[in-house]
Amino acid sequence: MNPTAKAVQPIPSLDLRAQYASIAAEIRAAIGDVLQSQQFVLGRQGSALETEVAACCECSYGVGVGSGTDALMLALRAAGVGPGDEVIVPVFSFIATAAAVTALGAQPAFADIQAGTLNLDPSQIETRVTPRTKAVVPVHLYGLPAEMDTINEIARRRGLTVLEDNAQAIGARYKGRRTGSLGDAAAISFYPTKNLGAYGDAGMLVTNAESLAARVRALRDHGQTEKYVSQEPGWNSRLDEIQAAVLRVKLRHLQEWQRARQAHAVTYNRLLAGAAGVITPQVPAGLEHVYHQYTVRIAGGRRDRVQAFLAERGIASTVYYPVPFHLQPIYASLGHRRGDFPAAEQAAAEVLSLPVYPELTAAQVERVAEALAAALAS
Numbered sequence: 001m002n003p004t005a006k007a008v009q010p011i012p013s014l015d016l017r018a019q020y021a022s023i024a025a026e027i028r029a030a031i032g033d034v035l036q037s038q039q040f041v042l043g044r045q046g047s048a049l050e051t052e053v054a055a056c057c058e059c060s061y062g063v064g065v066g067s068g069t070d071a072l073m074l075a076l077r078a079a080g081v082g083p084g085d086e087v088i089v090p091v092f093s094f095i096a097t098a099a100a101v102t103a104l105g106a107q108p109a110f111a112d113i114q115a116g117t118l119n120l121d122p123s124q125i126e127t128r129v130t131p132r133t134k135a136v137v138p139v140h141l142y143g144l145p146a147e148m149d150t151i152n153e154i155a156r157r158r159g160l161t162v163l164e165d166n167a168q169a170i171g172a173r174y175k176g177r178r179t180g181s182l183g184d185a186a187a188i189s190f191y192p193t194k195n196l197g198a199y200g201d202a203g204m205l206v207t208n209a210e211s212l213a214a215r216v217r218a219l220r221d222h223g224q225t226e227k228y229v230s231q232e233p234g235w236n237s238r239l240d241e242i243q244a245a246v247l248r249v250k251l252r253h254l255q256e257w258q259r260a261r262q263a264h265a266v267t268y269n270r271l272l273a274g275a276a277g278v279i280t281p282q283v284p285a286g287l288e289h290v291y292h293q294y295t296v297r298i299a300g301g302r303r304d305r306v307q308a309f310l311a312e313r314g315i316a317s318t319v320y321y322p323v324p325f326h327l328q329p330i331y332a333s334l335g336h337r338r339g340d341f342p343a344a345e346q347a348a349a350e351v352l353s354l355p356v357y358p359e360l361t362a363a364q365v366e367r368v369a370e371a372l373a374a375a376l377a378s
C-alpha cells in the first residue's frame with residue numbers, strides 16, 4: 001500500500017450505514033409501529049406498500065413476495081410456464097434471472113446482449129423461439145431499460161409473455177414510461193443492496209393484468225384464494241410487515257437518492273470523457289438510467305490490473321458479472337461453449353462497476369475518477 005493511501009478514507013462500493021444514519025428516526029418509528037400492531041405477515045403495511053410501489057411503477061397492481069427471485073418465479077408460473085417449457089433470457093445478468101426458470105422445471109433459452117447497452121439483443125429472440133417457448137425475460141441491467149418496443153413487438157407476434165426483470169431499475173424510464181409497466185408483468189427485488197433495499201429479503205410483482213396479479217397473490221400463499229381454500233399448489237412467499245414498513249420509509253427518499261446517483265454519473269462521464277481505454281455507460285436517446293451500478297468497460301485485458309490499482313488506493317470496485325450463464329456449471333448440460341455469446345463474454349471480461357451510491361460526496365467521485373484515469377495512464 002502506498003503511504004498516502006492510508007491518510008485518506010477508503011471508498012466502499014456501497015455505504016448502507018450512511019444511508020441508515022440519514023433516516024434512522026423514521027425507520028425506528030416505522031418498525032415501532034409494526035411492533036405495536038403485532039401483525040407481521042399480510043397486514044396493513046404490506047398492502048400499503050403494494051399500492052405505493054405499483055403507483056411508482058405506473059402499474060395497477062402490486063403483489064409483495066419473499067424476494068425478487070420469487071417474483072420472477074411466481075410470475076412465470078402464473079403465466080403458465082412449467083416443466084418442459086422454454087423461456088428466453090439474456091446470458092449476462094445475475095444468476096436469478098435464469099435460475100427462476102430452472103426452478104420451475106422449465107429451460108432457459110439463452111440470448112446474447114447488445115454490445116452498447118449490455119441489455120438483451122432483440123434480434124436474437126426470434127432465433128431462439130421454438131414451439132415450447134412461453135416467455136422472454138428482458139433485464140434492465142444496472143438500471144438501464146432494455147429495448148422494450150422491439151422486444152414487445154416480437155413477443156406479441158410470437159405469442160410470448162414478456163416479464164421484465166426490474167430488480168435493478170425501479171424508477172427508470174423508457175420513452176417516458178416507468179420500467180415495470182412496459183411488459184406483461186415485472187419482478188422487483190428489494191434485496192438490501194438494491195436502489196430500494198429492505199432490511200432482509202423481499203420482492204414484488206407489478207402488473208396491469210388483474211388476472212396475473214390475482215394468480216400470484218394465490219401462489220404466494222399456498223394457492224389459497226380464500227382462507228383455507230387452496231386451488232392449486234403454491235408456495236409460502238410473502239413480504240413481511242417489518243420489511244414493508246422499512247420500504248415505505250425508503251420509497252419516500254427514492255427519488256432524491258436516484259437524482260444523487262444520476263448526478264454522480266454525470267460527474268464521472270465528464271471526468272472520464274478524455275481518458276483513453278475506458279468506455280462510459282451508453283444511454284440511448286429517450287431512456288433514463290437510474291445507475292444501480294455505474295459500470296465502465298476497460299478493454300485490452302487491463303480490467304483486473306485497473307481494479308487492483310484502485311484497491312491499492314482504497315477504492316472499491318466490482319465485476320458484475322464475471323461468468324455469463326452459458327458458462328456456469330449449473331448450465332453445463334445445455335451444451336454451450338465459449339464463443340457462443342461473444343458480446344456477453346467480452347462484457348464479462350471488461351466491465352467494472354465504480355461506487356455510485358447516493359451518499360458519496362462530489363470530492364469522493366472526483367477521487368475515484370482521478371484514480372481511474374491514473375490507472376489507465378500508468
Ligand SMILES: *Cc1c(COP(=O)(O)O)cnc(C)c1O
Pocket residue numbers: 067068069070093094096097139165167168188189190191201202203
Ligand atoms: C437482485 C436480482 C435478482 C434477484 O433478486 P433477489 O431479491 O435477490 O432474489 C434478480 N435479477 C437481477 C437482475 C438482480 O439484480
